[in-house]
Amino acid sequence: MPVPSPSAPPNRTLLREHAFHALRAAIVDGTLTPGEKLVDTELCAWLGVSRTPVREALAHLEKTGLVQIQPGLRTVVAPLDARAAVEAQAVAASMHELAARAAVPLLTEEHAAAMDRANASFQDALGRGDVDAAIAADDAFHRVFVELAGNRMAAAILDDVTPLLRRMERARFGALAGRSSVAQHRSIVELARAGDTEGAAAVVRANWLTLRPVLE
Incomplete structure (x- = not known):
């Protein structure tokens, strides 16, 4: 029978991205703790990739x-x-404000409804301490705003800075639970619906800046 040709090796970029996202998630969620030593051989075995990625x-x-x-x-x-988290917060607030300015004129009721559902889930999760x-x-x-805005550079910057904020939020969730974000989210959607x-951009910025007491 014919011998099948070998499949192409995995794309190196894909392997690097896999390793990056897996490691970042483990750091942000606390699986890998602050100060923990990272050993290449152990990470390679865990991720199933070579040392280069x-x-x-x-x-x-x-x-x-x-x-x-x-x-x-x-x-x-x-x-x-x-x-570092406070510095990241300032950048995130600016990028989300920029996204809001581009997104609100494009907002449909479907987008607004998706934001309403996300906010309801957010409120429920805070109440459960999840x-x-x-x-x-x-x-x-x-x-919703970031994707609707379609600004790839802003999205890339947020992809870099947001994990720093989320990591600190996880460490100090008690303070996060006391935030006024649910009401601010409602205000953002109401303003966006009204055009x-x-x-809306001002409240989006304020919403991200309310994290300051959580981060310090």
């Missing part, structure tokens, strides 16, 4: 502030850094 992923994570690399010595999960569900719902709420671009 793991090292490339770690280098990217260092740039985004989630990993600290001391060449020739060690690589560790970065400690929680309130200052940090994972609360952050997922908050992400879903704000993702008030500047009003």
Whole structure:
């Protein structure tokens, strides 16, 4: 019988992205704890990839502030850094404000309804003390504007800075649960439905800046 030709090897970029997203998720959700030493061989075995994509992923994570690399010595999960989180917050607030300005004129009732559902899920998760569900719902709420705006550069910046904020929120969820975000979310949707671009953008910015007491 004919011998099948070997399948193409996995794309290196895909392997790197797989390693990056898996490692980032483990750092943000606390599976990999602040200060924990990261050993290449152990990470390769866990992720099922070679050393090159793991090292490339770690280098990217260092740039985004989630990993600290001391060449020739060690690589560790970065400690929680309130200052870095506050700096990331300022960038996130600006990018979400920018997204809101572009998205509100394009908003349909379907988009607004999706934001309403996400906010209801967010409120429910806060009430249950479910940090994972609360952050997922908050992400879903704000993702509507980001995707509708279609600004790829803003989305890429948010992809880098948001994990720093989410990591701190998870560590200090008690403070997160006391935020006024549910009411602010409602206000954002109401203003967007009314076509008030500047009003919605201002509340979006304020909503992200309410994280300040949680982060410090």
